[in-house]
Amino acid sequence: MRHRYGGSKLKRKTGARKMLLRNMVTSVINEERIVTTVTKAKAVKPLVEKMITLAKEGTLHSRRRAAGYLLSPDSVKKLFDKLGPRFGQRTGGYTRITHLGPRKGDGAELGILELVGSELVKRAAERAQRKEELLKQQQEGEEQS
Numbered sequence: 107m108r109h110r111y112g113g114s115k116l117k118r119k120t121g122a123r124k125m126l127l128r129n130m131v132t133s134v135i136n137e138e139r140i141v142t143t144v145t146k147a148k149a150v151k152p153l154v155e156k157m158i159t160l161a162k163e164g165t166l167h168s169r170r171r172a173a174g175y176l177l178s179p180d181s182v183k184k185l186f187d188k189l190g191p192r193f194g195q196r197t198g199g200y201t202r203i204t205h206l207g208p209r210k211g212d213g214a215e216l217g218i219l220e221l222v223g224s225e226l227v228k229r230a231a232e233r234a235q236r237k238e239e240l241l242k243q244q245q246e247g248e249e250q251s
C-alpha cells in the first residue's frame with residue numbers, strides 16, 4: 107500500500123525539485139502557457155490552482171503567501187490584479203494539460219500546461235493589435251493621398 111505518498115519526485119533531490127516547481131508555477135502565471143513534459147505538468151497543476159485560489163481570496167495574508175512562493179513580484183501582481191478577478195466566478199479547474207506527443211530527442215511525452223481561457227485573451231489581444239495596425243495603415247494612406 108502506498109498511502110500518503112502523493113506527488114512524484116521527478117528524479118531530483120528535494121531542493122532542486124522545489125525550485126523546479128516554483129519556477130514552473132511562476133512561468134505559468136507570467137506566460138499563461140508552458141510546454142513541458144506531461145509528468146512535470148501534472149506535478150505543477152495543483153500548485154498553480156492553489157495560487158489562483160489564493161488570488162481569488164485577495165486578502166493581504168494570501169498575497170503574502172503567494173509572494174513567499176512565487177519568484178518575481180511581477181507574477182504576484184499579475185496573479186492578484188488579472189488572474190484572480192478573471193477566475194472569480196469559477197469554482198475550480200483553472201488549468202488544462204494538452205498532450206503534444208513525444209519529444210524528438212529522448213521520446214519524453216510533451217504537453218502544454220495552460221490556463222483555461224488564456225487562448226481567448228490572447229486572441230482578443232492579437233485582434234486588437236491587428237486592428238490598430240490596419241488603422242495606422244489607413245491613416246498613412248489618407249495622408250499620402
